[in-house]
Structures are given as structure tokens and as C-alpha cells.
Amino acid sequence: AVGTGGAAGAGGQTATGGQSGRGTGGAAGSAATGGAGGGASNCPVVATPVMAARVARSGGYLGTLTAYSALYDVTCTTLQNCADACVNAGGTRDSCTTGSECIEGFVSEPNHCLPPTYWRYPLEALAQSPDEIGAAEQTLVVIAYQDPLVLTDFGLTIPTGATIRGIQFDVRRSADALQAIDHSIRILRDGQPVGADRRQNNPWSPTLAFISYGGPTDAWGTTWTPSDLQSSKFGLAVAARYTDVAGNARAYIDFVRVTVYYVPASCN
Known part of the structure; x- marks a missing residue:
């Protein structure tokens, strides 16, 4: 997949995963500014630079x-x-x-x-591409198991002692049928799901588009330390499902990025 430009972020590092990707590339994050959320007037909430996942794999294979x-x-x-x-x-x-x-x-x-059907070409979700040819893909069918695409190691840097206010993931995804929807959207601490499931009920769009999960004031129903988020095992697990009783759909995930919102320790 072709990486996108911007300010320094998660680009240029070697991606790993359970299956070989069809392309390579590192995605560079762009700088985000603070000001959202609460805090004293002289201590606005700070947003980290937008960072891309550096590791992607199927959750089941x-x-x-x-x-x-x-x-x-x-x-x-x-x-x-x-x-x-x-x-x-x-x-x-x-x-x-x-x-x-x-x-x-x-x-x-x-x-x-x-x-079971699993996510194929997971490394393609590590950099933005112009179309689905450069995306991770899964064939969705009517079975009891829905495979998550696991994306971790976002390379975040957050000051020691900061209070985490919110975490927002942006997932660029699509599907070739309206019967594809979220099955689960789980945030990962140390590689394991924690907190609330942020799945949405809308069908996946027919063309690649960013969908946001979480936000500047959403800590996903749990509390976080800077070290939690800086861990290589911090991430997101995205699983889709097929809602019809027969047939199948093809789901695609092209790129996943994260922004963390925090208040510096000096303001706590």
C-alpha cells in the first residue's frame, strides 16, 4: 500500500504480522492540536500527533x-x-x-x-492506499466466528504523569455489500480487549472512508496510563459480520490511525 505524507508519525518502520502483505510502506502521521475537552484555561487538553499502526495481523490465524x-x-x-x-x-x-x-x-x-474466513493481507492495513486492491480483506459468511483484524504498536509518546481524557481511532474501511456491519470494535491494553465495545450499527460504506471510534472525551469505559498507550501491545481489534442468511460479502480495511487526548501532569 502507498503511505501518506505528513508530519513525523509512525512511518518508515518495519511492519510485522501473521501473513505476508501484498505491499509495503509506513504511514506518516500529521500533527494534531489541542484545545478539546476540559481542564484549566491555561492547560487545554493536548492531542498527540496522529499515529498509524505498525503491526497488523488476523486475530485467529x-x-x-x-x-x-x-x-x-x-x-x-x-x-x-x-x-x-x-x-x-x-x-x-x-x-x-x-x-x-x-x-x-x-x-x-x-x-x-x-x-473459518480470516483477514487476508493484514499488512495492507498499515498504510493508506487509493483503493481496495491495497487493503486487508476478509470474506464475510454466515458462521459463528468473526475474525478480528488486530492493529497494534502505534508508536505513541505521552508525557509521564499525563491524565488521559480520550482516545480516537479512525478506520478507513469499506465493503462490497450493505450486509457488512461492525461485529465488535475493541480497544486493547497489553494485547487484550478492555473497556467498552464501540461497534456501530451502520453498514460499511461501498467505498473506502474513515469512520471514527471513540473521541476526545471517550476513554472507552476504562482508565489509562501513558505507559499503557506507549506499549507495543496497545491497539484496536476490528471485527465485521455478515447480516444476511446466505451469500457473502467482502470487507476491506485500508488504514487505521489513532489520536490520544491528555492533560499534562503539571495541570493535574
């Missing part, structure tokens, strides 16, 4: 695309056959058990597995 594709050729007599093959290929036990299916074959064919 860390294997290769080749190993994943081979799961469709696995024969089965029980669901356990499919779940075990999925785990061996790099899926988590939870996703493989919840999302796998053993499908009855035609008259002369054996039963075969349908694996």
Missing part, C-alpha cells in the same frame, strides 16, 4: 495463505477433523472449532472441510 487454501481440500467425517486440520495450519483452537464446517460431499465425493 497466523499461518500462510498456502496452508489455509489447502484446508478446503481436507476430507472429514466429523467437525473435529476440520478443526484439527485448521489448528495445524496456523489457526487458533477457538476460531477453528467455532468457525469450521464439515460439508457433505456429492454422491460420489467424500465430505470436505470449510475453514
Whole structure:
């Protein structure tokens, strides 16, 4: 994906993830100004520079695309056959058990597995692109497991002792059908979901567009320290779901950025 310009941010660093991306690039953040929220008149709320995620991965699968594709050729007599093959290929036990299916074959064919659908090309979500060709993608189907795209390591710098007032993530996303909506939008502390789910009910737009979650006065239902947010395991997990009873939709995430709003320690 092609990185965007701006003031110094999270650009230029090597991205990691569970699957190979189709492109590379670091996204540079742009400077944001303070003034939002509360605080004394001589101590306005300060906004960090906008920072982009530097790590992206599927929440349920860390294997290769080749190993994943081979799961469709696995024969089965029980669901356990499919779940075990999925785990061996790099899926988590939870996703493989919840999302796998053993499908009855035609008259002369054996039963075969349908694996869960996972986010593919996750590294494409680390830099902004002109279209969906340069985005992470997932095929949404009617199954019990919804895979989150996990984005972490935003490279934030926040002064020691600062009071965190709000956190805003902007997610550039789209889908090829109106049946794609948020399943869960979870903020991560030390890699684990905490606080409130900020999912929205509107369909994902047909063209890539930024949607904001959180804001200058929204701490996501929990409290934060600067070290929490500066950790490489701080981030966001985005999961979409398909609302129809049959068929599928393709979901895309192209870029994710964060702004943190805080009051300096000298004002507390």
C-alpha cells in the first residue's frame, strides 16, 4: 500500500504480522492540536500527533495463505477433523472449532472441510492506499466466528504523569455489500480487549472512508496510563459480520490511525 505524507508519525518502520502483505510502506502521521475537552484555561487538553499502526495481523490465524487454501481440500467425517486440520495450519483452537464446517460431499465425493474466513493481507492495513486492491480483506459468511483484524504498536509518546481524557481511532474501511456491519470494535491494553465495545450499527460504506471510534472525551469505559498507550501491545481489534442468511460479502480495511487526548501532569 502507498503511505501518506505528513508530519513525523509512525512511518518508515518495519511492519510485522501473521501473513505476508501484498505491499509495503509506513504511514506518516500529521500533527494534531489541542484545545478539546476540559481542564484549566491555561492547560487545554493536548492531542498527540496522529499515529498509524505498525503491526497488523488476523486475530485467529497466523499461518500462510498456502496452508489455509489447502484446508478446503481436507476430507472429514466429523467437525473435529476440520478443526484439527485448521489448528495445524496456523489457526487458533477457538476460531477453528467455532468457525469450521464439515460439508457433505456429492454422491460420489467424500465430505470436505470449510475453514473459518480470516483477514487476508493484514499488512495492507498499515498504510493508506487509493483503493481496495491495497487493503486487508476478509470474506464475510454466515458462521459463528468473526475474525478480528488486530492493529497494534502505534508508536505513541505521552508525557509521564499525563491524565488521559480520550482516545480516537479512525478506520478507513469499506465493503462490497450493505450486509457488512461492525461485529465488535475493541480497544486493547497489553494485547487484550478492555473497556467498552464501540461497534456501530451502520453498514460499511461501498467505498473506502474513515469512520471514527471513540473521541476526545471517550476513554472507552476504562482508565489509562501513558505507559499503557506507549506499549507495543496497545491497539484496536476490528471485527465485521455478515447480516444476511446466505451469500457473502467482502470487507476491506485500508488504514487505521489513532489520536490520544491528555492533560499534562503539571495541570493535574
